Structure formats: C-alpha cells, structure tokens
Amino acid sequence: MPRDNLNDLVAFVTVAREKSFTRAAAQLGVSQSALSHTIRSLESRLGMRLLTRTTRSVSATDVGERLLATLAPRFDEIYSELAALNDLRDKPSGVIRISATDYAINQLLWPKLEHFLHEYPDITVELISDYGLTDIVANRYDAGIRLGEQVTNGMISARIGPDLRFVVVGSPAYFASHPKPETPQDLLQHRCINLRLPTHGGFYVWEFAKDGREVKARVEGQVIFNSVYQIRSAAVSGFGLAHIPEDIVAPLIAEGKLIQVMDEWCPVWDGLHIYYPSRRESSRALALVVKALRAGI
Numbered sequence: 001m002p003r004d005n006l007n008d009l010v011a012f013v014t015v016a017r018e019k020s021f022t023r024a025a026a027q028l029g030v031s032q033s034a035l036s037h038t039i040r041s042l043e044s045r046l047g048m049r050l051l052t053r054t055t056r057s058v059s060a061t062d063v064g065e066r067l068l069a070t071l072a073p074r075f076d077e078i079y080s081e082l083a084a085l086n087d088l089r090d091k092p093s094g095v096i097r098i099s100a101t102d103y104a105i106n107q108l109l110w111p112k113l114e115h116f117l118h119e120y121p122d123i124t125v126e127l128i129s130d131y132g133l134t135d136i137v138a139n140r141y142d143a144g145i146r147l148g149e150q151v152t153n154g155m156i157s158a159r160i161g162p163d164l165r166f167v168v169v170g171s172p173a174y175f176a177s178h179p180k181p182e183t184p185q186d187l188l189q190h191r192c193i194n195l196r197l198p199t200h201g202g203f204y205v206w207e208f209a210k211d212g213r214e215v216k217a218r219v220e221g222q223v224i225f226n227s228v229y230q231i232r233s234a235a236v237s238g239f240g241l242a243h244i245p246e247d248i249v250a251p252l253i254a255e256g257k258l259i260q261v262m263d264e265w266c267p268v269w270d271g272l273h274i275y276y277p278s279r280r281e282s283s284r285a286l287a288l289v290v291k292a293l294r295a296g297i
Contacts, residue, residue, distance in 0.1 A: 148270030
C-alpha cells in the first residue's frame with residue numbers, strides 16, 4: 001500500500017475505536033462525508049468490508065477487528081515516540097489526557113494543576129470526568145485516577161491524595177420523618193440517592209465494613225445522579241440519604257445542614273492514585289504532571 005494511504009489507516013483506526021463516524025470526524029478534524037469516502041475507498045482498495053454500519057452504530061467486521069488489533073498498538077507507539085521527541089525540547093510540552101471522577105478533579109487534580117499549568121504553558125491537560133473505570137489504554141488516555149485498590153494490574157501508579165472515607169448523611173428535615181439507620185440492612189427502609197455508573201447502566205454499590213465484616217448495599221430512592229456534587233445538594237434538600245466522600249460534606253455537617261449516621265460502618269480507604277502504562281513513563285510532560293499531583297503527599 002502506498003505511503004500516502006497511511007492517513008486512510010489512521011482514519012479507519014479512529015472510526016473503529018470511537019465506533020462513530022461523528023466522533024471520529026471531530027477527532028480527526030474532517031467532515032463526516034469526507035471520512036465516509038475515505039473508509040469506502042480503503043475498503044475498495046483492500047477488496048473487503050472493514051466496518052459494519054447501521055443507522056445507530058458502527059462496528060468492525062472480523063477482518064476489521066484483525067486489522068485494528070494489528071494497527072492500533074503500532075500507531076500508539078508512534079504517537080508515544082513523537083511525544084517523547086517533544087520532551088527533548090527546552091520547554092516540556094504535549095497533551096496529557098486524564099480520566100478521573102468529578103470528585104477527584106474538583107478536590108484534588110485542579111487545585112494542584114491550576115498553578116502548575118501557569119508554570120508550563122506548553123503543556124495541555126485534558127481532564128475527563130468518568131465513573132466508568134475506563135480502560136485508559138483502549139481509550140487512549142495518558143493516565144487515570146482511582147482509589148489504590150482499584151488500580152489495574154500491570155500499571156505504574158503513585159499515590160496523590162490522603163486516605164479517603166465515604167460517610168452516610170441525611171438532612172435534619174429527612175430525619176424528622178425517618179429513623180436513623182444503624183446498619184447497612186436498615187438502608188433498605190430508606191430513600192437513598194443513587195450514583196449512576198456508565199458501565200452497563202448500573203448504580204454505585206455502597207460499601208461498608210465493621211469488625212472485619214464487609215457489606216455491599218444496593219439501595220433505592222427517588223433521585224439518581226452521575227455526580228457526587230449533585231447528590232450532596234439533593235441530600236441537603238432532604239431527598240434522602242447519601243453515601244459520599246467525607247471531606248465534601250464535613251463543612252455541611254459542622255453547620256448542621258447534614259447529619260452523619262452509621263459512623264462505625266464507614267471505613268477509611270486507600271487514597272487516590274494516578275496510574276499509567278509503562279510506555280508513557282518516558283514522557284517528560286506526564287512526569288511533571290505526576291510530580292505536581294504528588295506534591296504534599
């Protein structure tokens with residue numbers, strides 16, 4: 001295949017990964033019609049169908065999956081080497097994409113990176129809010145943020161935050177008409193505010209531990225969000241109980257706007273970690289971001 005057709009292969013890999021011509025076109029900076037023409041031309045030259053298209057989705061054929069598995073890692077290596085070359089410049093530069101929850105971004109990442117980015121204007125940081133435990137390699141993130149015990153095996157990781165504790169809280173108005181729960185089983189009799197997870201459309205399971213016994217509670221309620229900050233607001237408004245990081249509700253507890261319950265069932269978890277694949281270890285820009293996030297630990 002002529003060298004000028006490498007762009008067509010990049011286009012194919014992008015569409016196959018995104019499973020969408022719309023998202024792939026936006027990522028590549030081309031029109032959807034131009035991208036569709038590129039893929040049709042590539043399939044015509046190869047004499048085989050690479051993608052299956054419907055009105056709602058795009059997926060790779062068996063041949064397309066084989067080509068994707070071959071090409072994608074090699075393109076990733078090329079991009080990594082180009083990023084490494086950028087690091088040889090006098091000023092570190094590059095784009096660092098990080099997958100994290102809104103809690104991690106608001107409470108930890110942005111407060112530390114705000115000053116850092118003023119010092120390194122040639123480094124761009126993209127922070128993507130995500131509760132789905134995303135595969136950062138498959139989705140081409142440079143790094144992810146998770147609790148220590150959630151870090152994927154085989155990744156390089158570094159602690160960037162203190163120990164973390166989730167607590168159960170409700171408003172005085174809510175407890176005026178509901179008894180305070182004492183055990184995880186009591187939660188079945190309460191309205192609870194759920195956190196929607198993107199993976200399989202499920203809910204976050206409330207985790208508890210006491211005297212070496214671990215309990216996972218699946219709760220129900222009238223209100224569902226995909227942000228802990230919205231959950232906090234709903235709890236203050238009396239819509240039910242919330243299971244939420246202690247540090248973002250501590251001021252409200254002190255002010256009497258929320259009441260904490262089931263304290264003995266709420267353990268301390270290993271703090272937030274940044275993690276990334278070994279192939280990104282040579283990136284000077286990522287190393288500087290990690291250093292900034294580890295400051296004060």
